[in-house]
Amino acid sequence: MNRHKNFIFHAALWLLIWVTAWIFTGSEIQFLDENSLVFVFQIAVIASLIYFTIPQLLLKKKYVLFTVVSVAIVIVATLILTNIIGDPLLGVNSDFGAGPDLGRRPGPRFENGPRMEANRRPPSRFFINLLLIVIAYVIATLVEIFLFAQRKEEEMIINKNEALQTELKLLKSQINPHFLFNALNNIYALSAIDAVRTQKSISYLSDMLRYVLYECEQEIVPLYKEIDYIENYIKLFSLKSSKKYPITTTFSIEDQNVPIVPMLLIPFLENALKHSNIEKIEGTFINLKISSFADGINFELENSKPEHSIVKDDVGGIGIENVKKRLAILYPDRHELVINETSLAFKVNLKLQLHE
Incomplete structure (x- = not known):
């Protein structure tokens, strides 16, 4: 049940982040078209983290396997996402092909230095998707570790209190039979x-x-x-x-x-x-x-x-x-x-x- 609540929390968190970003960009439909799938893939990798990698690997102290599986999930998700969205800057449906070199022209040359291109290319869509998915995955991992540590601390406090109550009951059980033993001895002596x-x-x-x-x-x-x-x-x-x-x-x-x-x-x-x-x-x-x-x-x-x-x-x-x-x-x-x-x-x- 806690996993479901945690998943809903992360989904709501990233929904709030994307809605806020959309509002600050002027509420353009293009922003939603370009980033709605990113949000879906973020939720997907978070779900795999909450329902599989953390309970089955991290919490069972399989740290190396957890790292390998996490890297694989992030890369695979990024590749699929990039192939679906494509990279408009490259003019292809994949980040691994090269489009035509349109509109490039030499930029100004600094004194005694190399000539700079007038139009520097921004980071590729693959890199941006990878960054967004990694951020979501890492944040979710840190939150889950924090919540797990908090639950363990609460369980430790509860167990400690239960242990104290058990010890108190044991101490009482030591007192009462001893008292009864002495009292019956006294009555036995008095009866004669x-x-x-x-x-x-x-x-x-x-x-x-x-x-x-x-x-x-x-x-x-x-x-x-x-x-x-x-x-x-x-x-x-x-x-x-x-x-x-x-x-x-x-x-x-x-x-x-x-x-x-x-x-x-x-x-x-x-x-x-x-x-x-x-x-x-x-x-x-x-x-x-x-x-x-x-x-x-x-x-x-x-x-x-x-x-x-x-x-x-x-x-x-x-x-x-x-x-x-x-x-x-x-x-x-x-x-x-x-x-x-x-x-x-x-x-x-x-x-x-x-x-x-």
Whole structure:
């Protein structure tokens, strides 16, 4: 379909050029008689270019064959055109015969120089036809190459965007099963202790799954939904024990509808709950602070770090790297992630700039 549109474009372009030239020559019928066939042959060679030589040769990187075929098409078209029109200057129907030498007389002689002819002959009709067809062929080739390059660039941008979307979906798929695995482990541990709290945990998990399955399909969600998810996660975790875990949360939210990509913050909390040894309670802590303003969000999380590293399970370990990849894709040049680790604590500070 694009080839048809391109052909119509070139035909209209050369029609406009010839009509303009005809108007500037005084709209004489003789001009049309002498050049209408030239226009037809220009369109013919352009059609051969668009429908054959470019798609079958040039785009398949057969450059030598493309050059040979193009030269052949131009020369053959010029020969046929010249034989049809003829050359009135020569008095024959071909450019290869010589007519009578009419009206020639010697011209003036320059001092100590050769005598010049009074009537110099203009370029032959063959040369003029060749020039006009070559110009049309070259212009059409350049336009087609430009349009092809433009289409390839657009396809590259589309493919890049599709690749980014695919990667984002993959990253989300890595988050959700990991969360579900941890939540089910918590409920399993709780079921052996207290049935009432198990029911509450299932209720929390239901709300969280609703968020993951439905809300996370959106590109962005209001910040309050992400915070609700975090609070439910902490409640679900806290039901594991009758004792109060040393977890403090501070939310300073100017606008609860500030947009944020879903499931972006929870991996940091998962990491803190998993590696802070918070179940020990004594000598441990998790401090979470989220603040928002008109143009951004600040996320701060600090958790205690045990003297000896602990391994909860073999699953996990992908959360932080996952978030870094998502930030690079979704907030390029609009985020600042600082992670500080000491022998006693692990601290994360994330700043998001919401607008360019």
